[in-house]
Amino acid sequence: MTEPLPDQPDRVTIYEVGPRDGLQNEKSVVPTQVKAEFVRRLLAAGLETVELTSFVPQKWVPQLGDAEELMDLLGEEGLGQRRPVLVPNERGLDRALERGVTSVAIFGSATETFARKNLNRSVEESVQMFAPVVKRALDAGAWVRAYVSMCFGDPWEGPVPVEQVVDACSRLMDLGCDQLSIGDTIGVGTPGHVHRLLDALGDAGIGPEQTAVHFHDTYGQALANTMTAIGDGVRVVDASTGGLGGCPYARSATGNLATEDLVWALDGLGIEHGADLDALVRTSTWMAEQLGRPAPSRVVKALAGD
Incomplete structure (x- = not known):
């Protein structure tokens, strides 16, 4: 039974980050063949946009040091605008383009401390580093996404002023x-804060049609924050199947919004998204077996009988 809300959208795009953000913080390295099977199962479950990996040096994130091998295993399934990869710098972009990638993402920060820890650069220096990456990607015909982390709070700096976040976002979008x-890398945001930030971004010329949201569920707020963003016009939501995720440079960052939890909420509202919930639950259950621990997703636990 569905119960729509007033003025809700007809459709929301799920931007699946499980293979990249979901796995990057796992302590034991997941075999490349398992990652490829994970991607194939996600695609078979109807997820149209799946972020595959990061072309980051292996010494930075050992879990993602097999980017080329993964892309080779996926073949044509790993190519296209709906198969983005993260690139940290020009060398990462070179590696991605060599594999035929046509959709890339860069990863900036709203705070100086995290920029230093994640990129070993200041916010300004990171923008300077990303400028040629974005230009070259666009010149190559690629679609480019800009992530900005620590938009609601930072484990070292505390609450992050909205104006500071808007400035960081504007620099990358420019x-x-x-x-x-x-x-919301450490999951401290709440709905009112989400609404205020989206309003401020809109005032700065970055409307909801250009904006996606990426919430971690540290304090159980990820779904509530996401529904607030959808109500404010956002139509792209990042999620990770099973609720996997974290950040290797911020220990307080726990799992992402679980794709299954998002799908359950969207189904209840009658909002189209294209994913098969039962197939996602089976995929999360399978992946949990590979990782040796249960999936954090509440919906997976309910439907799989965990």
Whole structure:
């Protein structure tokens, strides 16, 4: 039974981050063949946009050091605008383009401390580093997304002023990026804060049609924050099947919004999204077996009988 809300959208795009953000913080390295099977199962479940990996140096994130091998295993399934990969710098972009990638993402920060820890650069220096990456990607015909992390709070700096976040987002979008994803990396945001930030971004010329949201569920607020963003006009939502995720440079960052939990809420409202909930639950159950622990998703636990 569905019960729509007034003025809700007909459709929301799920931007699946499980294979990249979901796995990057796992302590034991997941075999490349398992990652490829994970991607194939996600695609078979109807997810249209799946972020595959990151072309980051292996010494930075050992879990993602097999990007080329994964892309080779996926073949044509891993190519196209709906198969983005993260690129940290020009070398990462070179590696991605060599594999035929046509959709990339860069990963900035709203705070100086995290920029230093994640990129070993200041916010300004990171923008300078990303400028040629974005230009070259666009010149190659690629679609470009800009992630901005720590948009609601930072484990070292505390609450992050909205104006500071808008400035960081504007700097990256001014490079020519197609889409912005605002991240609550440590999961401290609440609905009122989400609404205020989206309003401020709109005032700065970055409307909800350009914006995606990326919430972590540290304090159980990810779904509530997401529904607030959808109510404010956002139509792209980042989620991770099973609720997997974290950040290797911020220990207080726990799992992402679970794709299954998002799908359950969207189904209840009658909002189209294209994913098969039962197939996602089976995929999460399978992946949990590979990782040796249960999926954090509440919907997976309810439907799989965990």
